[in-house]
Amino acid sequence: MEEKILQALNTCIEAFGILKKARESSEEVDLSKQDASVIATLHEAYKQPYQGRGLGLGEFYGNELKRIQIENKGKYNFSDSDEVGNVALDWLYVFIVLSDFADLSNDEIFQYANQISGNIIFNHIIKHIICNCLAEESVDEALSYIPKFRETTIFKMEDNQDKGYLLILQYYAHKADVDNFFKYFKLAKPASNRYEIGQRKEWLVHSYALTHSIEESIQLCKHKNLGEKFLIEIFNDTKGEYIKVKDILNAYSEFKNMENAQKVRILVSSYVQASELGKEVPDEFEILFNECLKIDRKIRWGDFKLVDSLLLDLGLAYQSINPSHALQCRKAIKNNFLKKEIVIKK
DSSP states (O other), rough: OOOHHHHHHHHHHHHHHHHHHHHHHHHOOOOHHHHHHHHHHHHHHHSSSOSSSSSEEEEEEEEEEEEGGGOOGGGGOOOOSSHHHHSSHHHHHHHHHHHHHHHHHHHHHHHTTTTTTOOHHHHHHHHHHHHHHHHTOHHHHHHHHHGGGGEEEEEEOOOOOHHHHHHHHHHHHTTTHHHHHHHTTTGGGGTTOOHHHHHHHHHHHHHHHHOHHHHHHHHHTSSSSGGGGGGGGGGOHHHHHOOHHHHHHHHGGGGSSHHHHHHHHHHHHHHHHHHHHTTTOOOOOOHHHHHHTTTTOOOOOTTTHHHOOOOOOHHHHHHOHHHHHHHHEEEEOOOOHHTTOOOOOO
């Protein structure tokens, strides 16, 4: 089986070359031969007892350093598929799956990847290898792969090493390791990766707040590369301590200038969490409901208006314990999709 998987890896490399050539010459792609061969190997491999490294596949997502797992293949389940297709990223995923099934070391994966002519696909595999290293707490090894990124030119020439350092920041944000986070901060090119850097700053403050005092967390937000806007991350997991959260917001001057919408979001979240955990808190529905209504309807929360999202959370918390309060929230919600989420039993 191992020999078949290694041959399938070579077939993937061949497919990457065909796709690259077709893209450059605008020719039609015929990968039927490679497709049939690789899919047959995947079908057989999926039937075997798993013997990979168990580190996950591809990049981390989220602050918890999650990765796609073989046993939870989801939409990437090729075990019952008839083809990979003509999309390079699907072939990339097959390459990564096969390298895991073959139990290849990071260096062995790199040696195979180094035969790929396309720089973008190659760089994706380098990110996979770096995440393998970090999943095993091998930071020095992860750092050793960053110089191996290949240059790409889309709008301008990029050495892409910042993509590796973003993964390093993600790792240290999860560890709440402030010193090492800012040691590599500038190497992740914060001016060019504003969104990604903003995410990692949020994750750092959130992780730090879980294991440090409120005073220490506030002090962290005073770091020159953070700021007051990250104070809200201190309250990402309040464990339903609504009264304590309310007292903290009132007690510390640092929260004086926090936007009211953010304060209401924190309080509603903590209040709802207290309800879910069965903790006793004073009934402050009217206070929170009225504060929600004061929020500017232009402020969004994901795909919806923040005020509608908070009213939904509040309404769902009261759906069984006080239907009249839930109905009050339902009537105040403007978005019909969210409104329907609150069901009032007669």
